Amino acid sequence: MASRTASRALARAAIAGRSALATRALGAAPRLAARQMPAAAVAGFQQTRGIKTLKFGNTEEKVYERSDWPKAKLLEYFKNDTIAVLGYGPQGHGQGLNLRDNGLNVIVGVRKDGRSWKKALAEGWVPGKNLFSIEEAADKGNIVFNLLSDAAQRDLWSTVKPYLTPGKTLYFSHGFAITYKHQTHVEAPEGVDVVLCAPKGSGTTLRTLFLEGKGLNSSIAVFQDASGKAHERVVALGVAIGSGYLYETTFAKEVYSDLYGERGVLMGAINGLFRAQYDVLRAQGHSPSEAFNETVEEATQSLYPLIGAKGMDWMYANCSVTAQRGALDWHQRFYDASLPVFKDLYESVKNGTESQRSLDKNSQADYRESLEVELKEIRDSEIWRAGETVRSLRPENAKQ
């Protein structure tokens, strides 16, 4: 069934005569994802025009797929729309360029002569044509993507809000501004659709996967449906920015899980775990290269890709039985030690402590410089200096 869906999409693509790039971008992922899907899940789905109900463990969830939105249909659907992308950080860049390559009418709005303005210029956006100030873009766009930093979404709300007139769509890639409205003062404007499409990964990956003809999966939600069409619109927008599949969520669920995940295993926890393991090895007299190899290099280059491919048990199964025995025994102690920290973290996200800190810190004039000071500290620490040398010794990186 999945392959029938994919070939239908390809047939439509051929009829529509879309460009090679867009054909790859919009056609390849369903095939790829279907191939990677476990047999039981594929057998279990029902198809109603681009919607699948899949079992995730024992829980059924709906996902939307892009095969229902080939390029010709997207172009027709958005033919009278101007999408204004406010902000040109990783998401503004990834979503803006993907929309542009999909042939939609898209403009960018950023503060003049800032870092983003220069980046947008360098990436082919033209002042007065499709590159404007934030106010001008918000005025011209009837679909307004608020992809400013979360702190700037609060600080510039009074600037953007007057342009969000009834009939427009306000789009976010994070549930932050709306969920923490007691901190951001961002209220859904009357008569405006308020939707969310949050790519589950970096905007840089959204762009590179699009260029490779793949796609990054995203979460979608509707907060306010003024038009009665908000859900359909956000699915179409999710496809247009280069998503593969779209998962349903709510603004609150998206922001709680996202802030939690990035502070946890995705970024914060992994940094802490790597550092603790490395420091003990060094204290026990192991060399920096040995400590780095046994902590980071083997993880990122050998074992974690196996988790990505087929799950934790698959990674275990491809290691020695000595390793399996020990890891199975020790995993519980790590679980027990970290569970209370994860509980604290979730609470800190939910009660607004994390969002408030981010708003306070990232609204200061020198926020980027301060972040860079802390990133430099990481870069200059022994573990990551050792890493730089280890990386240079990957055979593919060796200088001839």
Ligand SMILES: NC(=O)C1=CN([C@@H]2O[C@H](COP(=O)(O)OP(=O)(O)OC[C@H]3O[C@@H](n4cnc5c(N)ncnc54)[C@H](OP(=O)(O)O)[C@@H]3O)[C@@H](O)[C@H]2O)C=CC1
């Ligand atoms: N990074 C990611 O991959 C992901 C991000 N998101 C969400 O997407 C949204 C955008 O995030 P991301 O792309 O990372 O961007 P950033 O958080 O890095 O924000 C970048 C944009 O905000 C602008 N900005 C910041 N402060 C101001 C200000 N005071 N006045 C005017 N413009 C300002 C910057 O402009 P300038 O260069 O001029 O300072 C830049 O264009 C956020 O809601 C984020 O949580 C969602 C999924 C993943």
Ligand SMILES: CC(=O)[C@](C)(O)C(=O)O
């Ligand atoms: C890339 C992403 O999804 C993050 C980590 O949540 C973010 O950049 O905010």
Ligand SMILES: [Mg+2]
């Ligand atoms: Mg995220």
Ligand SMILES: [Mg+2]
């Ligand atoms: Mg995030």
